[in-house]
């Protein structure tokens with residue numbers, strides 16, 4: 001089996017590419033980072049340090065790489081059996097055109113075998129979003145063929161993979177936690193569902209997507225923003241601050257009540273899931289900086305993302321949400337001159353004030369009780 005994987009970054013090399021290569025899938029990475037692509041295509045292998053209660057170094061072999069602007073990538077899409085991505089939600093729209101060109105050429109070449117596409121991003125139903133973008137670039141005849149032959153499969157992906165240490169002598173090496181979870185929507189495949197160890201199928205994907213987003217990502221971002229307020233640099237430092245840990249745990253319990261109401265999760269098991277996540281945040285072998293986890297605050301304040309979506313759930317079910325509100329308020333205190341979205345958010349905030357900025361980026365109404373509460377907490381921080 002052959003796969004094209006867009007994005008040879010942390011999750012690309014450290015998780016999805018590794019799972020596929022370990023399952024004997026011939027993986028071609030596609031990326032815009034020319035030195036990375038040159039080195040990957042030269043070495044055709046790289047090391048993954050897996051760190052946790054047990055540490056080991058694995059070598060991923062038999063991989064190739066192409067520049068994502070190269071015509072060679074289109075040829076790969078003509079012949080491949082699977083396309084996966086880990087490029088970041090904002091980049092999906094950019095690769096849609098390339099995927100559409102590849103599909104067009106594939107249909108014109110008479111390749112009518114099913115192909116599945118799985119976006120592995122922190123984004124609710126990211127593959128469905130990608131599908132809509134790809135369809136925009138296909139002729140009506142090819143769009144019809146794509147509906148028949150191309151499976152756009154949504155997924156939930158969980159493994160903490162920070163960038164490798166700058167001091168690392170091997171730029172291809174990546175360090176990952178031992179925990180990993182990749183869950184895909186069984187009902188969206190075309191043709192037979194590939195059997196890949198490390199890729200689980202479900203017919204209840206949204207429960208897994210929201211469980212992961214509302215717990216790991218909600219807890220992660222609140223750890224980052226509260227940690228930043230107190231001058232911490234890494235997630236480990238922040239979560240080991242007793243005061244922050246308590247607030248993060250409470251926020252995860254509040255979003256957890258939404259999940260319990262919506263999906264009927266067992267409360268004790270969910271609290272054990274929260275404990276496990278908190279222990280993952282303090283993995284002593286990973287250096288995960290607040291700057292990475294806090295990245296792109298505007299994306300994270302979106303109505304469908306890790307802060308506002310669980311908050312809307314607490315309003316839907318009439319649940320306690322003060323710790324979530326504090327996490328949202330802290331997002332507006334996040335200052336990072338190296339992060340264009342943090343700069344934009346602060347500029348908007350200075351010009352328009354908190355409630356108008358919140359309304360602009362999250363869709364919460366400016367004069368709602370909830371916006372006023374967030375503003376009061378913001379003023380007290």
Ligand SMILES: NC(=O)c1ccc[n+]([C@@H]2O[C@H](COP(=O)([O-])OP(=O)(O)OC[C@H]3O[C@@H](n4cnc5c(N)ncnc54)[C@H](O)[C@@H]3O)[C@@H](O)[C@H]2O)c1
Nearest residue numbers: 007008009010011031032068086087088089121122160161
């Ligand atoms: N790192 C994690 O812990 C983690 C865990 C789960 C999910 N995710 C998600 O995985 C995705 C990737 O995150 P990451 O941490 O690996 O980021 P990353 O920045 O390490 O990797 C992204 C890669 O995409 C490449 N890229 C950018 N534009 C491209 C294009 N047009 N074509 C091809 N490649 C392009 C970049 O050069 C980079 O190598 C994000 O959606 C993130 O939310 C990350």
Ligand SMILES: O=P(O)(O)OC[C@@H](O)[C@@H](O)[C@H](O)[C@H](O)CO
Nearest residue numbers: 122157158159160161217220293
């Ligand atoms: O990748 P982002 O920017 O959406 O979120 C930052 C982190 O919370 C995230 O990458 C986690 O490490 C990951 O979701 C763990 O599975």
